[in-house]
Amino acid sequence: MDKNVLNGLFRPKSIAVIGASTQPGKIGYTVVENLIKSKYEGKIYPINPTASEILGLKVYPTISDVPDSVEAAVVTVPAKFVAQVAEESGKKGVKGFIVITSGFSESGRRDMEDEIVQIGKRYGMRILGPNIVGTLSNADKMNASFAPFLPLPGKASLVSQSGALLIAMDASTYTRRVGFDKLVSIGNMSDVNFADAIEWLNEDPSTSCISLYIEGFKDGRQFIEVSRKATKPIIALKSGVSAHGAAAAASHTGSLAGAAKVYGAAFQQAGVVQASDLDNLFDRTLALSLQPPMTGENILIITNGGGVGVLATDAAERYNIPLKFAPAEVQEELKKHMPEFGSAKNPVDITGMAGTEWYHDTIKYAFAHPWVDALVVLYCETAMTDPSEIARGIKSAVDESGVKDKPVSVSFVGGDKSDKAMKWLVENGIPAYGAPDVAVNVMAALRDYARMRAEAAEPIEPCASENRQLALDIINRARTDGRDALTEVEAKEVFAAYGLPVTKTHLAKTEAEAIQLANQVGYPVVMKIVSPDILHKSDAGGVKVNIKDDKAAGEAFSTIMENARKYKADANIHGIAIQEMAPWGTEVILGSVNDPTFGPTMMFGLGGIFVEVLKDVTFRVAPVTSTQAAQMLSEIRGAPIIAGVRGEAPRDRKELANTICRYSNMILDLSDEISESDANPVLVYEEGKGVKVVDARIILKKK
């Protein structure tokens, strides 16, 4: 894609307003008025077949009548006329077609939307919307929308899937004092989607942080790919976590995957910081747009009050950056800048007597010290000190320290004076908040960002697929049989084709064959019924374990067959699986779903009650890198069990992580075929002793 085409949407040099109106209150009037009010310096061409002048501007009957070239068209005509004006705009050479008009896919008329996209494709014209508010840019003095004004200027840019929320957030930038350069209403995303907007904003010189309000999208993989490559921080508030249903899931994994978990995993893989709610989106955007990432673990807190210091300490624990004490030499130096009853530990309490100088001196020293990775400065308003002076002291200390690669955040608890001081700090590049909790929370965001960036820089391993045809043959055979699930034996063959360590399992059709295969596998063996009609093998009396010799194997064959017939007389029985009996190990579950947004997605969890009762599972979109697989092992609540608990030897985490990677390659390589799958249980042995997939299940995509 030629990225510059999107300039036509986000910073065009000329704009036609198609559907411009002479009637105040109409959107077609408001957009023209807003462009004028925002002091847009490009050309504005109101288009209206019946008017001659709007707000002092000459009106053209159609866009074709405009004498000059037109880069963007903002469209407010009724939905049924949009295709026609798209055609005209395309012909005119318009690059950005901004469709404010609603009444498309959101009201069941995707066909009308598709038509416009097709027209756009023919002419190399990109579509924003439909069903949007428009786009706004401070850098371009352009309010090409019906939102009443440009946002408070700032370094972040926001892309919002909700138009109403964009208008409200626009207004609230002034009261919250969080500035934005661009606001983009992305609406139905018929053509330009989040990934496109991110890609463009990442190159936009006026944007230093990309903020997203997301309700849901389809092209999840493009989103991850573009976000991983972005060099600016991206922060997302994903709403609707309770909507996305796991209702119709056929497998265990399916029932555990929900929008919140899969989006959360994808954001992490994409290096996208998450916001927990609307306040948090603004708070974190401010910090990410003003401060560098936090590399390292050591936050030092400097405070003039014990109370706010303790609240910040609690917050540090809550957000997983617990405070440590600074080295003795740092404490000694800090001690010089506070009274006897102050504390140089962490928080560094320079006491309520602290004025500008003490703040200045401790900050200047501490910020430059290599032990300190990030600084949180707290101020509790006192009757004796002037918040504005303290703010100036903080700013000059930060500047004089010469440090540019560490973040600082500030919280002033107080009234009007503190508010004014914080306003000044923000205007001078230092994020400041009314509560200590928030100043720490944004530091966690800056640290998450640094960590995820490092991980996003890792190459994604290529997909192993040399045995692909073997797997496809097995799948096709099942499809020919009219089945949409593989039997255990088939599923294990597919797993094995992708290098997954399955227990040796063979299909016996007769008693003699059973005995022969049992000898081949080696006693003791497990025997299980193989029938597409019997899913719950144990309930059907279709499983016998610890079979030790030929006699027992022969007997087991007859008994299982008999039980199966009793359970379901007309069952299609493939035979009996003769399986190596794996020694005891720690039970885990691997599984996959085909997420509607992100496609093939891996799940990992511990077996038994961990998955059944605690739903203690974690997800990653495939392919899963080895670093990501290792993260999966350590982020579940039951992680200590894998790490080795109560003096037990650690489990073979390396091989388990490898298995997750290979499994993820399989579901990606076969993403057109596999709908859901699981390996349950997988037994994990001591370090160096590997893992074994004991049971396997693959459900095919309906074709």
Next chain:
Amino acid sequence: MDKNVLNGLFRPKSIAVIGASTQPGKIGYTVVENLIKSKYEGKIYPINPTASEILGLKVYPTISDVPDSVEAAVVTVPAKFVAQVAEESGKKGVKGFIVITSGFSESGRRDMEDEIVQIGKRYGMRILGPNIVGTLSNADKMNASFAPFLPLPGKASLVSQSGALLIAMDASTYTRRVGFDKLVSIGNMSDVNFADAIEWLNEDPSTSCISLYIEGFKDGRQFIEVSRKATKPIIALKSGVSAHGAAAAASHTGSLAGAAKVYGAAFQQAGVVQASDLDNLFDRTLALSLQPPMTGENILIITNGGGVGVLATDAAERYNIPLKFAPAEVQEELKKHMPEFGSAKNPVDITGMAGTEWYHDTIKYAFAHPWVDALVVLYCETAMTDPSEIARGIKSAVDESGVKDKPVSVSFVGGDKSDKAMKWLVENGIPAYGAPDVAVNVMAALRDYARMRAEAAEPIEPCASENRQLALDIINRARTDGRDALTEVEAKEVFAAYGLPVTKTHLAKTEAEAIQLANQVGYPVVMKIVSPDILHKSDAGGVKVNIKDDKAAGEAFSTIMENARKYKADANIHGIAIQEMAPWGTEVILGSVNDPTFGPTMMFGLGGIFVEVLKDVTFRVAPVTSTQAAQMLSEIRGAPIIAGVRGEAPRDRKELANTICRYSNMILDLSDEISESDANPVLVYEEGKGVKVVDARIILKKK
């Protein structure tokens, strides 16, 4: 206590400022100035041996020289003179002695503090502080502090353990627009503590909600008792959750109890709502001070924007009040007040076109409908509607509905206009917030409050103690032996004395006795070494299970004895415990600690990995009522295991809850004796089949 005595601290009719100063900037000057500036209507008597007039007021050399009676003294003289002026004040008949001066227990001089308290006791004079800012009351136009002004007037009152934070919060009442009537700085709590303040504020006609900032206190039981009886909502922000150490804990339970968990349990038992951070304290205080509790489960959300609606829906799930759809008849009626494309589900989306009338009509109808237990109204600022008018529409609809016993909260997302509208709403009794998340969060607080109130109304069962002497005899015997831990047999005897269902266990000293007791208990039995010197019985080869006959019992006796001697040659061996072998059941752990703040406190959790890996345990301060015990069973993450998982029969929750109650009675009754204890494992059987304490441990208090 004569409650009116505290009037002398919180609303005195006359105040002496002892240490009043003529020098601006000195605290002794500021307090006099603040009393005048706040238009205090009582008499002010500056006390200073050298001055004659301060700010136009006549100065007295000592309080004894004041011609009239004096109700309160605010003290700012240096610490070393405080005892002397306390004596003088007591003689003068002062009721409230407010000690601003610092330099007492916070600097290691508890002795000086105790002296003042003793003087106070002699004269019936109550002490606030020392080491405080003072007290402020809007109702009494009294700023008896060195905080610069009275807070924004409101219906809540705040008690703060941090003076610096109180001053900062005072200032921020104006910017946050959360009003308070009284601010009380409670400082070192040498005499008046949180419980005293709560008791008094509960009777104060100007206070409708009691807000607490707590760092930590000692008299936990008094706090619970007073809070349970309070008829006004109490909300607490407890800081320092990471400090309070479980470092030196001798038992499993001890190592799991932390400040956050035990305070959290105590707050719940006390009916005190918790705040998660400073913002949350203000937000929840506003709602609790303006709105009635939420009885029931059904929140209806009315919104003009899908985006904020979804964010509120997510919040409802986050705060455990997931939304349900209203009954069809409600939806039908609501449908009449919105355009075709609106939604009458929940959230009720009256669309961006919604003006004041639609808000008014839907709110008026919905709020009065019996299905609706609480209403959250959201407004997303649009260019077409006026936030102030919407606010008026909301208020009049609420008023016209005639509903007084259900809460309503509001969120306006927008700019200045929305801010002004919210200010008006708050002034008119409706809590309003800038983010939908918060409007839902405060509803969760109002519901928690209603639930905890209902529970706090339940009587606390009396402590059963008929076998107390039996238990004491066992304990005293161990003490006589110089031991601070009971053996398993002894611990079980103590447990049994309080009606706990222990496995039958007897001590055999000889092989013959072992065989005899095994027959008495009934085979199969378990045999375990009993020695105060062998704590890890299994490691010492000191346990044999499933002993089925006399021969095996005899052999086990010799083997265990031999193993024990090998393990520790000089071990003091009491003998061997012959124990009934309990059939398999679900393993749980009960335990107790003696919390430094709340005293005897119960722990409950599931056994095995739940406690070892997941730390999935919960606490209640003893005595535990049966409702509280039932809550404990349902609030752990592993609760489904007790309720019956995967088709298994539910466990005997009733008997398990009874056991918790009895256990809690035991640790309370023996609180002078027992330091920590546990019953681990306790086996829980199917409903109606009871529970069995299989192993028991009691660690005595050092005397």
